[in-house]
Amino acid sequence: MYNLMQALIDEKINFSLFTKQIIEEISEQRLKKLLRHVLTHSPFYKSYYLNVGVTLKHINEVTIKDLPFVSKSLLMENFDSIICDQDITHKSIQQYFSNGFNYKEWYKNTYKVLKTSGTTGKPGVFIYSKRDCDTLKSVLINRATKIKPSIGKKIKIASIFDTDDFHAGISMSGTAPELFYKIFPIAINQPISNTIKMLNDIQPDILGGYASGVYMVAIEQLKGNLKIRPLEITCTGELLTNSMRTTIFKAFGKFPTNVYAASESLCIGQSCENGNIHINEDWHIIESPKDLKYIDDNYLNEQCFYLTNLFNYTFPLIRYKMEDRVELSSENCSCGSPFHHLNLLEGRTEDVLTFETNGSSEILFHSIIVKLLIPGIERFQIVQYDMNKLLVNVCVNNKVNKNDIYQKVNDEMNEILTFKGLKNFVTFSIQFSDFISNDVRTGKFRYIIPYQKYITTKKEHAILV
Numbered sequence: 001m002y003n004l005m006q007a008l009i010d011e012k013i014n015f016s017l018f019t020k021q022i023i024e025e026i027s028e029q030r031l032k033k034l035l036r037h038v039l040t041h042s043p044f045y046k047s048y049y050l051n052v053g054v055t056l057k058h059i060n061e062v063t064i065k066d067l068p069f070v071s072k073s074l075l076m077e078n079f080d081s082i083i084c085d086q087d088i089t090h091k092s093i094q095q096y097f098s099n100g101f102n103y104k105e106w107y108k109n110t111y112k113v114l115k116t117s118g119t120t121g122k123p124g125v126f127i128y129s130k131r132d133c134d135t136l137k138s139v140l141i142n143r144a145t146k147i148k149p150s151i152g153k154k155i156k157i158a159s160i161f162d163t164d165d166f167h168a169g170i171s172m173s174g175t176a177p178e179l180f181y182k183i184f185p186i187a188i189n190q191p192i193s194n195t196i197k198m199l200n201d202i203q204p205d206i207l208g209g210y211a212s213g214v215y216m217v218a219i220e221q222l223k224g225n226l227k228i229r230p231l232e233i234t235c236t237g238e239l240l241t242n243s244m245r246t247t248i249f250k251a252f253g254k255f256p257t258n259v260y261a262a263s264e265s266l267c268i269g270q271s272c273e274n275g276n277i278h279i280n281e282d283w284h285i286i287e288s289p290k291d292l293k294y295i296d297d298n299y300l301n302e303q304c305f306y307l308t309n310l311f312n313y314t315f316p317l318i319r320y321k322m323e324d325r326v327e328l329s330s331e332n333c334s335c336g337s338p339f340h341h342l343n344l345l346e347g348r349t350e351d352v353l354t355f356e357t358n359g360s361s362e363i364l365f366h367s368i369i370v371k372l373l374i375p376g377i378e379r380f381q382i383v384q385y386d387m388n389k390l391l392v393n394v395c396v397n398n399k400v401n402k403n404d405i406y407q408k409v410n411d412e413m414n415e416i417l418t419f420k421g422l423k424n425f426v427t428f429s430i431q432f433s434d435f436i437s438n439d440v441r442t443g444k445f446r447y448i449i450p451y452q453k454y455i456t457t458k459k460e461h462a463i464l465v
């Protein structure tokens, strides 16, 4: 708690003094400090940078542009030598995952471990120490919320997101100081009637969660099923479109704060009153491919940007390729913020499955895909080819027994649909395929093809033919 208080005080003082020039200076100092740390604590980075002639003695003259890029697959392949605490291994983390999930628990009493699905088909793992978490909480508390904690009255936060399996949102909400906050995690994949009941009972001060979850309950508030008056609303984890933002405003009389967060950093930026997401550039360096003169072919992709997280000293991310498509704005925002802002051009809303049940809609969030990351499965894709019909396409490696995989996929799908109350409405079939191609337009792999996307692709295909 002491470290968090100190981080909050430092953050508050720094934030009030920021100008563009000060932000640049702080970011440069923090980059050098992080580089010093990785060159002495991370065998991978030490040797990776030695290859381009960067060692400890060059710290003073080195700039970020002298450093090579990294990707999720490169980091996962070299996990044990990247991590700055040599007691942690990929194997020990897998063991920890298999013990089950408790969002309040810390790995080795010291670390938060996050798991993501990602586009490669292999789960990504990201780790933060308590100290790293204190920095990120101080930024979020100071910049992303207006209601400040006070002793005596706890702030009630209800967050709609995936509540199991080491996802970023739920894992980090377990670190909120209990002296100030009471956290109510709400499973996005449970039936909407349960969510409405829970929220009506809780009457949260802050309503938060994935944009699609907040949007979904905003519709219920407009219908009159939900009756809450949150003082503040935050959306995160996926694209918040203008129409979603407007619907949320109509429902609650407040525009949501849009927090740009990912497992790679949960405080990349947050929106101002104009709806622009300002990057927390004192703690992050963001580079767009079009601003870079030279780039290795492996990393050249207009659908991405490069992130340097300046506060993660445990599993450092330096010039890390992020798959989100963003556009950095060179214009000043009328809110007066000294931080640049960005537009999220493509998020993950398209990965949400919507079903019709007795006149209402239920959604299944894309995080269900983590449940199908079963050993032996090389790739899979869930195609919603009719409103309430799914096809699960599965590619397996040659070493596995197809019957076993079929049974596991079948069990997981049944469990997902039962939990959501969709068992009687949605049917699915499982099919083994030799190959599943990437999205023709974006080049990315899609685990989920929602119904609308399926229809559009079919139409486009028909035109092409």
Ligand SMILES: [Zn+2]
Pocket (backbone or CB within 6 Å): 272, 273, 274, 276, 278, 333, 334, 335, 336, 337, 341
């Ligand atoms: Zn602004």
